[in-house]
Amino acid sequence: MDEEYAPDINKKVSQMSLSSGKGTFSLASSQSDSEYDEEEDDKEEPLVLLGFAQDPQHPWLLARHHFPSKAGGSPAWLDPVNLPQGKDTLCGFCENPLEFLCQVYAPLDGREDAFHRTMFLFMCPNLACLQQDQHHQSKPLSEKPCRSVKVFRSQLRRTNRYYSKDPPRSDGSDSPSCGAVALCSWCGTWRGEKVCGGCKQTRYCSRKHQLDHWRAGHANYCREVQAGHDQKKGSTLGVNEAEVILIADSKRLTEQGIAIAANTATWPEFEITVEEERDEDISDSEHKSSESAVVLAGVRKGDNFPLADFQDVEEPSKEQQHWASFQARISRAPSQVLRYCRSADAKPLWLQLDGQPQFADIPPCTSCGQPRIFEFQVLPQLLYYLGVQNNPDSLDWGTIAIYTCASSCSSLESSSTSIGYVEEFVWVEMAS
Numbered sequence: 001m002d003e004e005y006a007p008d009i010n011k012k013v014s015q016m017s018l019s020s021g022k023g024t025f026s027l028a029s030s031q032s033d034s035e036y037d038e039e040e041d042d043k044e045e046p047l048v049l050l051g052f053a054q055d056p057q058h059p060w061l062l063a064r065h066h067f068p069s070k071a072g073g074s075p076a077w078l079d080p081v082n083l084p085q086g087k088d089t090l091c092g093f094c095e096n097p098l099e100f101l102c103q104v105y106a107p108l109d110g111r112e113d114a115f116h117r118t119m120f121l122f123m124c125p126n127l128a129c130l131q132q133d134q135h136h137q138s139k140p141l142s143e144k145p146c147r148s149v150k151v152f153r154s155q156l157r158r159t160n161r162y163y164s165k166d167p168p169r170s171d172g173s174d175s176p177s178c179g180a181v182a183l184c185s186w187c188g189t190w191r192g193e194k195v196c197g198g199c200k201q202t203r204y205c206s207r208k209h210q211l212d213h214w215r216a217g218h219a220n221y222c223r224e225v226q227a228g229h230d231q232k233k234g235s236t237l238g239v240n241e242a243e244v245i246l247i248a249d250s251k252r253l254t255e256q257g258i259a260i261a262a263n264t265a266t267w268p269e270f271e272i273t274v275e276e277e278r279d280e281d282i283s284d285s286e287h288k289s290s291e292s293a294v295v296l297a298g299v300r301k302g303d304n305f306p307l308a309d310f311q312d313v314e315e316p317s318k319e320q321q322h323w324a325s326f327q328a329r330i331s332r333a334p335s336q337v338l339r340y341c342r343s344a345d346a347k348p349l350w351l352q353l354d355g356q357p358q359f360a361d362i363p364p365c366t367s368c369g370q371p372r373i374f375e376f377q378v379l380p381q382l383l384y385y386l387g388v389q390n391n392p393d394s395l396d397w398g399t400i401a402i403y404t405c406a407s408s409c410s411s412l413e414s415s416s417t418s419i420g421y422v423e424e425f426v427w428v429e430m431a432s
Contacts, residue, residue, distance in 0.1 A: 046345050048277040051104075051338030051376075053270035053385040060172030062271060063257035064180075065163050067116060071102035071337065072386055073269030074188035074259040078118040078154040080162060080180030082420025089190045089205065091124035092146025093132050097206050098122035100189050102272065104340065104376055107155075113410040115158040119402060119424065121378065122189075124148040127395050130428065137427055138361050149428055151402050152421040155410070176257045186213040188261030198222035202262075213262055267386040274340070278332050322353050330379075337382040342375045342404075349377065350429060351398040357427045365405035367422050372403040380431060398429040 053071055062068045064076035077083060089097055101121045108114040124130065129148035136145035158165050162178045182192040184205035192203025194210060199222045204210040214222075316324070329349060330336070339349060350356050362372050378400040388394050403425040 044345075046341055046343040048346075049274045049340040050277050050333050050336040051272045051274055051340065052333075052335055053337050053382065054273055056269075056271040058172055059258065060256065062269065063168075063172075063176075065174070065176040065257045066168050067105045067118070069103060069105045069272040069274070071270045071272055071382060072267035073100070074183070074261055074266070075100045075103055075120050076257065076259075077120075077180065078116060078156060078162075079420030080176070080178070080257075083181060083191045084152055084421050084423075085191060085193075088150065088152075088423065089122075091126070091129050091148045092136070093129040093148055094124060094126055096124065096126075096208055097184075097187060097190055098148075098150060099125055099187070099267065101267070102338070102378060102382070104272070104338070106340070106342065106375070108408055111408070112157055114155040114408050116160075116163070117153070117155040117408065119375070119404065120152045120154070120421075121400070121402065121426070122150050122152075123395075123400075125395050127393060130395065130397065131430075133428060134430060138357070141363050141366070147426070149400065149426045151404075151424045151426050153404055153408070153424050154421045155408065180257075180259075183259050184209055184261075186210070186261060186263050187266065188259040188263075196222060199225040201225070209263075216262070218262070270385055272338060277339075319353050323351065326351055335381060337379055337385065338376060339379065340376040342373070344373060344406075346374050348374055348399060348401040348427075351431070352429065355429050357401075361427070362403050363425055365407070365409060365422075365424075368405065368407060368409035370405055370407045370409065372425055373406045375402050375404045377401045396431045398431045401427045401429070403427065 051069065056062055056070075060066070062070050062073070062076055064078065064080060066076075067078070068076055070076065091098055099122060101123050103118055103120045105116075105118045107117045126148070132146070133148040136147060139145035156162065162176060164174075164177050168174055182203045184190050184192045185202040186204060186209035190205035192205055194204045194207070196202040196204070196210065196218075199218075202213065202218065202222075204213070326349060364371050378397075380397055380399070383396065388396075405422070405424065409422075
């Protein structure tokens with residue numbers, strides 16, 4: 001990849017990519033999980049990139065032809081035409097359209113067929129659906145498990161019909177080379193296949209979003225249009241004025257590669273910036289973990305306990321030690337919302353010992369049959385930035401781990417059909 005092409009944060013991602021994913025895990029398939037873990041523990045830990053949520057310096061930086069990594073708002077689709085459709089866009093339990101959570105731009109260095117490459121993560125905001133998801137994520141594909149969390153991968157060559165082969169301008173004055181399909185006016189996320197029968201202007205991905213938009217104020221605007229009033233007269237009403245502006249802005253911003261939604265309840269939008277995890281001294285890190293484990297066991301550093309008292313103090317459990325180690329690692333950068341490490345040696349940072357997937361729990365790529373490897377994880381800190389309330393009924397998770405095809409197969413390109421996105425695998429660890 002030309003270093004002058006990709007933004008700085010994406011150069012770091014591409015430098016960590018596998019040079020060749022084929023056969024990487026062939027040995028692991030003949031080993032037990034315990035043997036595999038023992039070998040992994042002896043290897044040097046690969047470099048991890050940390051993602052941080054921040055307000056974009058300029059909104060146009062989140063346009064799709066700037067290839068952003070972002071959270072909240074609407075997705076900046078890489079392939080703007082061949083979007084996921086049908087049941088792929090719905091929660092497997094409540095059957096409502098999934099909401100966009102985040103996307104990670106991660107091109108593969110030296111791979112012409114993955115010069116541009118992005119993963120898109122969606123989930124249902126309903127905690128009850130996520131709890132049901134826990135019983136399905138370990139089911140084999142033959143049982144057609146339902147999911148409330150889904151991730152899709154898309155990749156393009158440098159020369160493609162959607163974007164210029166040259167880097168985007170640094171002042172935001174350019175636009176994508178090709179237009180995009182019409183998106184849902186309400187969510188700004190999925191393909192707007194249904195057209196409002198009244199105004200003939202707004203589009204929807206589902207009946208639910210059409211009803212939501214109607215109740216939120218589109219009914220007034222739609223009636224004005226049907227009655228033959230011009231937009232200027234319709235704008236005398238507050239709701240109609242906002243909607244007229246929204247329609248105009250939506251068309252302009254979509255042309256510039258930025259989709260906006262009429263739904264003001266969507267998650268707020270942030271740019272995700274990346275930096276390398278600080279390489280703290282191992283002994284210092286181990287000291288922190290050990291000290292935290294002792295605190296969990298009820299002993300404070302510096303306290304003077306008689307020998308008899310120490311005999312009554314229980315040794316910290318493995319779960320306590322694991323939690324302390326997790327806390328020590330996260331404390332290096334407490335505001336991190338994402339951890340990225342696409343490597344054969346990479347493993348997610350789990351909060352708990354129980355509930356971690358075994359090798360057999362990660363299904364192979366449905367397109368090429370190659371094994372999947374861990375690529376990145378989303379931490380619960382993102383919930384704070386998205387404004388999710390901290391109460392028992394609110395959405396919550398411990399970590400969301402994304403596994404992608406080790407070969408990052410190019411079966412997205414087919415001579416007979418256009419497949420813009422391939423669904424990859426998500427494993428969700430709940431907070432407790």
